[in-house]
Amino acid sequence: MDKQLISRGTSRTPLPRFMLWILPWVAMLGIGLYAIFLCLSKGLNQTNMDNRFSFGLWIYLDLTVIALGAGAFFTGFLLYILKRKELKAVINSAVTIGFICYSGAVAVLAVDVGQPLRAWFTFWHPNVHSMLAEVTFCITCYLIVLIIEYIPVVLKNRRIKNVPSMLVFEFELHKLMVVLAAVGTFLSFFHQGSLGGLYGVLVGRPFAFRPALGIWPTTFFLFIISAAAVGPSFILLTTWLTSKISRKQLVKPEVLQDLGKISGSILIFYIILKTVDTIFWINSVHALGFSPAGFFRIQEFGTWILFLEIVVLGLVPAILLLSNRVRQNTTLLVLSATLACAGIVLNRYVMTIQTLALPTLPFDQFLSYSPSWQEVATFLAVIAYGMLVYSFSFRYLTLFPQEREIQSV
Amino acid sequence: METNHTSPRYGMVIDVDRCTGCGNCMVACAVENNVPPADPKATERTGTTWMRVSKLENGLPFPENRSVYLPVSCQQCDHHTPCVSVCPQNAVEYDTESGIVAQIPVRCFGCRYCVTACPYHARYYNWWDPVWPEGMEKTLNPDVSTRMRGVVEKCNFCHGRLQAARAKAAAEGRRTIADAEYVPACGESCPTHAIHFGNLSDPNSDVSMLSKDKRAFRLLEELGTEPKVYFLSEQDWVHAIVKNKISTELKGHGNG
Amino acid sequence: MLSLVFAYAWSTGNIIFLGAFFTIVAIIVATLVTTTLRTLRALRANAAEAIRWKSDFHDMPSSSRTCRHVFTGEFERRVCNNEFNCNGCEQHALLLAQQNAAAMPVNAQMNPGFALPLDRLYSRGHTWTKQNTDGTYVIGVDDFAARLIGTPSAIDLPAIGTRLSINGSAWNFKKGETSVRMLSPLEGEVVETSDGAQGWYLRVQPLSADVKTGHLLRGAEVGPWIQREFDRLQNYLADPKIGLTLPDGGMPVRDFTAEFPEKDWDAIYSTLLLEP
């Protein structure tokens, strides 16, 4: 049965070995589901969040996975709208990763809110001025889009496509994929931006607050651009990792180099904007009467973090990725992509955790927060869920259409 | 968010030189607003105290160390209210008839974005189901609804008292109420009368005049949120610390 | 929502925000509805098999999609992107007009030893068809496919009356765990089936007088084609350590599957018999 599900012409590890591979992830998912059950039945007192650190690991996780999942929309945009045909080699994988990231994020959000049964109020009574309403609308829509985009990948499974209606549906849906890609790009633009705006609009948090360009704070645009920059890097990274783990060449090397080049050119653009934004921010908080250096006075969040974010994990990978010679070398290429991804992981960390840790009132103190095991387990459950979905997808679906051709040569 | 200037804009002026930090306002508030007792695991950071008395120190060592107490509740921001604009489902609203920033817990779904947005830490999320010892639920105030776990709540200037005062006025055929008819529980319970309350739109009210006093200051005024809670102090160091934003000059780690 | 929700105001923010939201919802719904309607229409029109071919075609490696004009030497390298639908191919029409088919030599030595009579037309999926005197067509598998599959464990034939479409599924061979789909070389209704003892499997009544056979290989194309196919097969069967060798002095054996049981026959069938 297992063999009947694996795409023709691709070889996969024997079933027992695959089971061994997924076992730890299933265990991780199980523990995480128990933690989620605790949080839903007993309330969020199971977490270490509090009234001062009201967003914690989960929101950070959401921001990060959604940023990394940006590869889905951006690859779709490049492939379907800008017709970069070579990206066809990774689009299925990108869609799967996008689907995993977004569905994981939404699942965690459902645990993170205190009254999940009332979450639909946002749709019925939306406050259009709220960045979170924008995020909710866009993420919900985009998750639906991603599900619809993921459906054809599933329907292409060897057994499923034998059913004529499934086959025809997939075929017809695929013809309209350009529409979905366009909608997805639009939605992604907005919610990546809104997630940035989430912090940028906080008047009460001078560390995160940014002046508005039009109706959105600058973080809105920075988040879009950074997500677009790092999305391809993450696809590159996951493709390389999958290839390493499965010990198979999945795409032609040019595809990875291409992804690196795209990533690098947007990243350099982002770093310039981020630098300009930082300079403006320093001036504006100074004008408010705050000492800009004061925000970086605590050791854990010293100025080194700014240097690390902008230079080491921003400028350096951007320059590396833009170099032809670096891209030819797989090790360097993957390393640069890793740095770029680490950069966005750090950026989202700073925006979420540092923003909350810094005091605002004169009698406040610096706050620390460490997640409870329930938070960590839930976090890991999302990782495990992603690994499982991706592992099964990789085994039974065609994530890398080039794989077969490469194998047959 | 237009403010109707013919309707009252309630505000508070707290004389910190009179505040002894006794905590009456905190417990009176909890009694009035049906705030539950602490869960055994609750801490300073997970507890619910709509009014919280914080200590502001001059930063000098013993015995020159001096401190004042600042009772901080929702500052009822009048402009760019940080929490109103962020709520995705309109559970937070600027009440145009009183200037009170309203939190509607039954609309809230507990995303805590407003908690993050509030620079005054005046918003409280219900981390636990509210539990009262057996029988004590009989002492709950019928003018205020109880809240459930998983929603955010905060000070609303004892709006239940405003409603009661309005109902009494209505029974007498009046559409307006006098300042003295409506005083929040914290103001009523303050043994040193440090808390003044009234209509800021009325230039002759006690609070209007005190808010223009040269001793008056507000918290984080430079953020432009126009809080309707003023503080009074004659002590220069209090003004200096509030203005100089000592907070960014971090002294150390703490659970604050 | 909207005016259903009380206190809803037609403010600019609301209009833009909710307008965008509903546009997107409408697009998503429209996409799904369109897809569903199109699916139903295609199913009703019995176009499933045609669509399967269209869909499968692009999933095949480019080596499986070599243009027929490469076999004739007209091109060094050309990959078909037109689902082997030569009738609809401008290049094909152009080339047909230029050459004299009869003048092309039968390049017999290209054939590595398969019996491929030229009295019939070959599909790229290794089925052939031949017109009977009564106007019906018989369909069988060519020598290449027959040797590839050897003795099937079962044959899954269509019911009488089933309509076949060009390059749609005709019947399935079962070989151990794997199943091999054979492509129909032409359009028509199955009027008779056989177990292959007579050399054919299906007898088909064309649906119209104008039987489309233009896409089928014939004559001089067959030899180079089968040579190429044999090369691809050898590629698969080669021991990666030793290189290319062939049992039987380079002559095709009767049953490749039996000869090389360790090979991934599922993948080989899939590639050579055009079922990705």
Add this chain to the structure above:
Amino acid sequence: MLKPGLLRFLAGLFFSLVIGWYVFPYALYEKFEQPIQFSHKVHTGETGGLSCTDCHEIKSDGRFSGIPALEKCASCHSSAIGTSSQEKILVDEYVSKNREIPWLIYAKQPQNVYFSHASHVKLAALECTECHGSHGSSDSLRPFQRNRISGYSRDIWGSTMSRINRASWDGAKMDDCENCHDRRHVANTCLKCHK
């Protein structure tokens, strides 16, 4: 092939519609009979001569006393006035035992709702019938229907989801309050009606 498919499809559709529109609304509500079949008709108008405010009064502090306490009933019904079975229950079960009558209140507001009869009656001069309709002239009390999920009284929430055939007083959903406020240009802020 499609025909029977379509039929099955329609059968499913029909099945859902029947369950959804007939069975579900019926099953959703729990019915309770009132402890006494009180007749407003007997007490008011020509026969009884009482007005609404004789029993349902607004206190001087603006609070509404709602359904009168047993004391009020007992002031007339210390012993049976008539011979009706309902009155016998009143006198035997409640008045003589001095037990409060456990009325089920149709229009009881949810805990989070603030409603001042004083401002609606004294300031806005609304008639009782504006919201309570002809309840005051009814001869018997309808069964109290309680939503099994939300716990709310059905009469508050209207008879049907679509609110078809709904009398103006039938139910008072948040929308109804807001509609009326809007018509009369009264503020519709949250704190107006929530506590």
Add this chain to the structure above:
Amino acid sequence: MQFVGGSALGLLFTPIPWKVLNDSAIWTQNWPWIPAPLTGEFTSFGTTCTLCQSACGMRARSVGKQPVSLSGIPGHPFNNGSLCTAGILAHHLRYHPSRLRQPIKFLPGTGYGTPLSSTTVVDEISRCLNGNRGPVVILDGRPGRTASALFGQLGEAHPAVRYIPMSAPAFDVLHTMSDAPLGPLGYDIDGARLLVNFGAPLFDAWGTPSRASKVMDTRASKTQTVIHVEALCSRSASRSDQWIAARPGSEALLALSLACVMIEEKLYSAAAARTIGDFGEFSDYIRTFSPEAVSGASGVRPETIRTTARAFASQSPALAIVGNDASYETCAAVMALNILAGTVGHTGGVARRNAIPDAAVFPSSGVRAVSLHDVPDHSICTLIIDESLSGCTLSDALLEKKLVPKDATIISLSPFVTSRPYCTQYVVPSTVMFETMSDVPGPIDAAVSSLAVSAAVLQAPDGMMDAVQFAQMLGRALGSTTASGTTEELVKQRVAAIHASKRGTVFAPSTGVSTALQQCASADELWSALAEGGCWMDDAARGDNAPAAMTLMNAFRAAQISLPQSHNVDQLFVVPFAETTIYNGTPVSPLLSKVSQESGLRLSLRQAYVNPATAMARSVANGETISLTTKNGSMTVQAKVDASVMPDVIFVSIAGSRESSVSAHSAHDVRLLCNVNENGSFSSTPVSLQKVTA
């Protein structure tokens, strides 16, 4: 398949998904396990708080009879509209989860008790009382009530019974210095021009919650100066005109040093000095405590001591006061100051007040004031305690000294479990405020007598006893006669006696003003004023009531005050610390968590104030756990780093600790770590501090 598809589509066009979505959201808004407030008629009534001795007038807003919130009665002579933090929560006391529901018997040394039925406990108590084992001592935590009078009657009537009303420790000492009985004493705080306060939380609701407000209001007119002596800049210290930071335990030395300066510089009242029989001996004794000698131990500069002494002598009337938890030594030294200043028996000093004029009804009330100090050591076999929670600090160490070792029985009437590990103990559950009619006398250290009434509005739970019933029960058990009748009847008799005396003023909440009692037409009118939260206040005692003859060394021979040999600069000391004396240790309401556990405004149980320098020297950060070890044991507490406390002194909270059962070295209560001196008070104890790493 098609059927399922059809039903799925059809479902969307029925109310089911939408209604379920909607109703489930409404369900979360009305979770059945979240209580809803009562509904009913909203009323209000006045009453008097009985939580402590301050007798504040309070107004309760209520649903039916059930109070839902409390506020002070404006204009009330005691509290003028203010309540303390506990008073605001008094209506929760009834529902406190640790309230005792059933009588309980504790076995010695275990800390564990077994519940008893009401009838069994009465039988057991009778057996104890009639065991002929020795004297039965009745300790009355709040003298001046009707129940007190009944206890007094028992003491009169039964030869084996000794009735001991609790009194202010400072006045106990003052009594021993006087050659003739002084009668009831009180601080005339409002009348003093200069107040030297040795650690009493004067502006933290000590005595009355309205004092801080009053001082602030009159500060501009400068009618009174307050000098506060304490080791930390407490709420009271920071509100005073001057704060003298003295090392804990050095208060007595400091007071004697002030006395020394007064004598050295002849600043004392000559008239007062004439009445002191042993003035010479005292002068010699006190010379050891010169400002220079005391400065090292107290950390106060000699000039400060001299200036203070001069101010105390010049700004007459000047009054020195101590808190109720002060040590015997401190009390003696501080009272000596008052005697030297000549303010004992004068307005603005230690006033001698008149007793409540109800002697006609209860002949025993107010007589034979015996102090626990006067009882011979190890003599009490049976001890009966009433109102142990109401504010008088009952020293466990002192009690232990007075009880027969290992074999004593304690019977207490209390709403909560109070367990004393060294004896058999019966705890009889008592009624609490709002459940019982009670008369409320003013504070034991008030300048004038007063009486108010707290009414019963709610039904007491079964098996609860009020103090009058308890006294009557004891009477029956001892075979003595006590006045019979319900509490209300007895209190009404008292009120009638007061009305008959025509003394004092009465405050009526309905009008908000106090009027002379003469204008009160009838006893019923006085009763109704009291029943709605009013109070009767006696007139101040007239004329000069200065004691005629004093012998100061009576107290100082017992006090054993000596200068410390040397002071080790690195030594840490631990001090039990109660932030407010009123409700610390008394469970009033779980909502008190707001001011401690949930906000950190005040110390919670097992928290300690540590100076930043002290903390830094031991690498302890705010909020970290530290372990404190003395020679008596060790305990872990959470460090609250606070610059307002003295370096090298650890102030450990005693809040809430009375609830927990205590036994030596189990270290729930910091008092178990501290050294106890001869007279039963805690001395500041050397301690070592370790940071606890998790």
